Amino acid sequence: MSGLRDSRVKAAWVQEMAQVITHEGDGEVYKLxxxxxxxxxxxxxGQFVEVRPxxxxxxxxxxxxxxxxxxxxIRPEAGEIxxxxxxxxxxxxxxxxxxxxxxxxxxxxxxxxxxxxxAGNGRLVLVGGGLGIPPMAAAARWAVSAGxxxxxxxxxxxxxxxxxxxxxxxxxxxxxxxxxxGSAGAQGFVTEPLEAMxxxxxxxxxxxxxxxxxxxxxxxRCASVGVPCxxxxxxxxxxxxxxxxxxxxxxxxxxGFLKTCQxxxxxxxxxxxxxxx
Amino acid sequence: xxxxxxxxxxxxxxxxxxxxxxxxxxxxREFAGHLDLSQIGAICVKGTSPEPWLGNSxxxxxxxxxxxxxxxxxxxxxxDHFLHVDWPWLQSVGATVIVNIVGRTVEEYVxxxxxxxxxxxxxxxxxxxxxxxxxxxxxxxxSVKGASEVTxxxxxxxxxxxIVKLSPNVTNIVDMALAVESAGADAVSVINTLxxxxxxxxxxxxxxxNLFGGLSGPxxxxxxxxxxxxxxxxxxxxxxxxxGIMTGEDAVEFLMAGASAVQVGTACFVNPxxxxxxxxxxxxxxxxxxxxxxxxxxxxxxxxxGAEGNLPKLGEAVPLPVAKPPIKKATGETADALRQFLKDxxxx
Numbered sequence: 001m002s003g004l005r006d007s008r009v010k011a012a013w014v015q016e017m018a019q020v021i022t023h024e025g026d027g028e029v030y031k032l033x034x035x036x037x038x039x040x041x042x043x044x045x046g047q048f049v050e051v052r053p054x055x056x057x058x059x060x061x062x063x064x065x066x067x068x069x070x071x072x073x074i075r076p077e078a079g080e081i082x083x084x085x086x087x088x089x090x091x092x093x094x095x096x097x098x099x100x101x102x103x104x105x106x107x108x109x110x111x112x113x114x115x116x117x118x119a120g121n122g123r124l125v126l127v128g129g130g131l132g133i134p135p136m137a138a139a140a141r142w143a144v145s146a147g148x149x150x151x152x153x154x155x156x157x158x159x160x161x162x163x164x165x166x167x168x169x170x171x172x173x174x175x176x177x178x179x180x181x182g183s184a185g186a187q188g189f190v191t192e193p194l195e196a197m198x199x200x201x202x203x204x205x206x207x208x209x210x211x212x213x214x215x216x217x218x219x220x221r222c223a224s225v226g227v228p229c230x231x232x233x234x235x236x237x238x239x240x241x242x243x244x245x246x247x248x249x250x251x252x253x254x255x256g257f258l259k260t261c262q263x264x265x266x267x268x269x270x271x272x273x274x275x276x277x
Numbered sequence: 278x279x280x281x282x283x284x285x286x287x288x289x290x291x292x293x294x295x296x297x298x299x300x301x302x303x304x305x306r307e308f309a310g311h312l313d314l315s316q317i318g319a320i321c322v323k324g325t326s327p328e329p330w331l332g333n334s335x336x337x338x339x340x341x342x343x344x345x346x347x348x349x350x351x352x353x354x355x356x357d358h359f360l361h362v363d364w365p366w367l368q369s370v371g372a373t374v375i376v377n378i379v380g381r382t383v384e385e386y387v388x389x390x391x392x393x394x395x396x397x398x399x400x401x402x403x404x405x406x407x408x409x410x411x412x413x414x415x416x417x418x419x420s421v422k423g424a425s426e427v428t429x430x431x432x433x434x435x436x437x438x439x440i441v442k443l444s445p446n447v448t449n450i451v452d453m454a455l456a457v458e459s460a461g462a463d464a465v466s467v468i469n470t471l472x473x474x475x476x477x478x479x480x481x482x483x484x485x486x487n488l489f490g491g492l493s494g495p496x497x498x499x500x501x502x503x504x505x506x507x508x509x510x511x512x513x514x515x516x517x518x519x520x521g522i523m524t525g526e527d528a529v530e531f532l533m534a535g536a537s538a539v540q541v542g543t544a545c546f547v548n549p550x551x552x553x554x555x556x557x558x559x560x561x562x563x564x565x566x567x568x569x570x571x572x573x574x575x576x577x578x579x580x581x582x583g584a585e586g587n588l589p590k591l592g593e594a595v596p597l598p599v600a601k602p603p604i605k606k607a608t609g610e611t612a613d614a615l616r617q618f619l620k621d622x623x624x625x
Contacts, residue, residue, distance in 0.1 A: 012310065015549070052547070059524055060547045061495050062343040091340070107549070238338045238345055239546035242307040244300075245349050246338030256331050257352070262307075 004205070004228055005268040008112040011042040013241065017056050020102045021080065029086050029163045030096050031072070037079030039108040043071055045138035046207075046232055046266040049083070049108030050240035053095035056105040063091040066107065068237050070209070070265070072134035072164055073141070084134035084163045110240050111265045114139055114207050114230055119147035122204020125197055126152040126173070127190050127218050129210025134164030135232060139207055140171040152176070153193050155210070159184035191217050198225050207266075208232070212274050219269040229269040235260040249273070278316060278553070282560055284571050286515045286537055287438035287463040289399060291318040291373065294571050295528060295556040298519055298542035299324055299377035299402065299442070300349065302552075304363035305370070311549045315371030318556070321540060322363070324379035324404045327388045329355040335486015339475050344494030344521070345543060346473050348487035351379050351404075356392050364396060375440065377402045383417075383430045390435040401437050403427060405457075406444025406469035418444035418469075424453050425460040432461030440517065442466040445504055454508040454516075466517040466540060467508050468501045494543040495521040502534050509535025509576065523551075525558020532559075532571065533578035 018036035025031065039049060050066035069083040087096050098104070117124060124143050128136035133154050143150040155178035156162045162177065162184055169175050176193045177185025186193075190210075197203050198221060208218040209232035222229035235247035240261050248257035249264065250273035258264065258272060282293035297308075299321040305314050314320065332352025339346050354362075359376065367374050376398050380386035390401055405427055406418035417423040428441055441457040443450055445468040454465050470491025475484040501520020509516045518536030522528050523544045531539045544551035559571070568574055 015311070060544075061523065063340065064343060064494050064543070065340050065345060065547060089340075090342075236336055236338050236340075238347065238543075239307075239549075241549065243303045243549075244338060244347070244546055245303075245332065245352050246347060248332065248337060248352075250334065 004115040004230075005271075007116040008046070008114065008266055009044050009116065010112050011044075011047070011109050013108055013110050014038050014042070016106050016108070017103045018081075018106045020098060020100050020104060022100060023098060025087075025096060026160075027087070029084065029161070031082060031084045031163065032095070033073075033080060033082040034104065034106070035079055036081050036106055036108070039106060040074055040076045040079050040081050043074045043081065043109035044113040045071070045074070045142040046113035046135060047071060047109035047111050048240070048265060049081070049106050050110060050237070051083075051095065052105040053091040055098065056103040063094050065091070065238055066240060067091045067095065068110070068240050068261070070135035070138075070232065071109070072137050072167055074138050082167075084131070086131055107240060111261055112263070114142070114232075114266050115205075117143040117146040117148040119149075121148070123197075123202045124148050124150045125194065125203050125206045126150065126168070127194060127206060127208040127210070127214075128152065128154045128164070128168070129190055129208075129214040130156050130161055131163075132208070132210030132214070132232065133162065133168065135209050136207075137164055137167035137171065140168050140173045144171050144173060151197065153178065153190045153197075155179065155190035155214075157181065189217075190214065191221060194218060194221060198222070198227060203227050206230070215269070216274040219274060222269065230266050231269045231272070231274065232266045233260050233264050233272065233274075237261055278556055278560060281563060281568075281570050282556055284318070284538055286517075287400065289438065291399075291538065292316060293318040293556040293559075294532070294538035295552050295559065296321055296375070296517070296538060296540045297545050297552050298540035299404065300347075301542035301545045304359070305367055305372055306363075308545075308549050309370065312553050314367070317372065317552050318538065319373045319375050319399055320367070321375045321377055321402055322359070322367075323353050324351050324377045325353050325356050325359050325389060326351070326379050326381075327356055327385050329353065329358065330379075333487045336484055337486065337490075339484045339490075341473070341475060341492065341494075341496065343496030344492055345546075346475055346485060346490035346492055347470070348485040348490035350487065353379070356389050360392060360396065364398070368397070374398045375400045375402050377404050377442070378431075379404045380427075383427050386427050387430050387434045390431045390437070393437060394435055398437065400440055400463070401431070401435060402440040402442050402466060403431060404442050404469070406442055406446070418453070419447055421452055421456040425456045428457040428460035428462050438463045440464045440466055442469050442519075443508070444469050445500065446472045450504050451507050451511045454512050458512045458514050462514060464515040464517055464537075465508060465512065466519055467505050467536075468497075468520050471497055471500065493521065495523050495527075497521045498527060498530075502530055505531055505536050506534040506579075510579070522555065523547075525555050525560075525562055528555050528559050529562055529574060530578075532574040533576065535576040535579060537575055
């Protein structure tokens, strides 16, 4: 377990001006594809970038801070990365207004990745909920290229919020889809198919990203059958690289905090206290 | 960066007047590889206490229009960790370091200052103003008595240059500045964050785990600048200007208001290279406008002695030409509040 934890990759990050290649959305959920060759070369699944949500040449005044986004696709050969986000506030609203050709100021790749996948360690199950789905595309790509047997369980409120599911399916891993309202896949929660998969004993590892209540539910189920579980956590961040200490998660079983940006965002589930957010 | 940016404060020279503010630069490590730490005028490291502090639970940071709130809770690894791990590393990269000190009691401030005696750090800076920790610096920074006591006690305990970082969350910051000056401070840094809050209307609760947090960023710059102007007009010791500085031009404003150096905080979160970029921008401004050294900028916007004309006395705010207030229309609490406001503005 600590071996897996220690195999999470943490790269040296860079500041890079990234040109918007495509930026598509429905007014709420957007996919942003960027030319960022240096970040694409260094990044692996689970890591994130900090994006200034205004064109790169503007002095930062308002929106002021960068916004952290997990990487959905990483294509080092093309020098491209993509990310998927939902408009939730002033920063994402400003970002959504930017079109192709705009240069954005990025820091990345930041934080720890998922553990390095390797073939023959049992099946890897990826669990993505809502905006936790997009990073599972990069995770699936990484696992498939390592020859790891992989399956994905993706869930959302409704079909509309399954952004990133197509990118996961493109990697060729089998996908089980769950929605709260049954508008896509089966009606229900991601934990239902997860429990079934865990019960058959073939699962060697679970990676999850999504709402914290979902992460907690996945953590509990994995712990009950002794399957290693890694969770990708989300927090407000001021910097993204460890300086502000604003993005902390409580340590499990000990006083004190871990930094989401530096110690995570991917944590071994047993090292963090989930559910407070 | 050229020598024209050199500044001298409390008998010590610094490569430039742009210093990362405490709490925004950790102990420098996160920035290594992104800028040359030895080129920074001075790094004000994270507020450091005798023992490690864990910090606050819940959400610690949130953006606000033109700024951000933080309620970190002064999480820090303690003075032992600094002396055994961070300081040797900072020395190895050639950094000039100012140690910010936090404490719950006068004795705790004194203890950290004592431990730093002879270490070779450039100065200590007392955080008597952090509004985040219930049992922390608030009491010291909000009363003349508390601020004087802790300053005097640390003055007794250290031969290092002593900077006191003032809170803006007081009725009259000039009184605080004068108090710590007479208690032995070698400089004041003006200002720490303004106390604020934010509410999540969907969850119907305050965003920050600590309820209140410190507001920083470009939105507070005019307030900070006004306070620097007031303090610089009242004290004889150097003033270090802080508050929402994002560019070299912002920094020049603070210098012209009377600051001898500035600190940049929130800017470091957005642009890790901010301290050097801002120093370079000051240099470009000096170059373009014929300034030979930083000292020529310091206080340049202030009226010179004998040429005040109708300007107010240095250190005092411009009295507003207040029109006759509509007191008659107001009743009860409103009238009292209005009278108090007018009284306050008379005093300001």
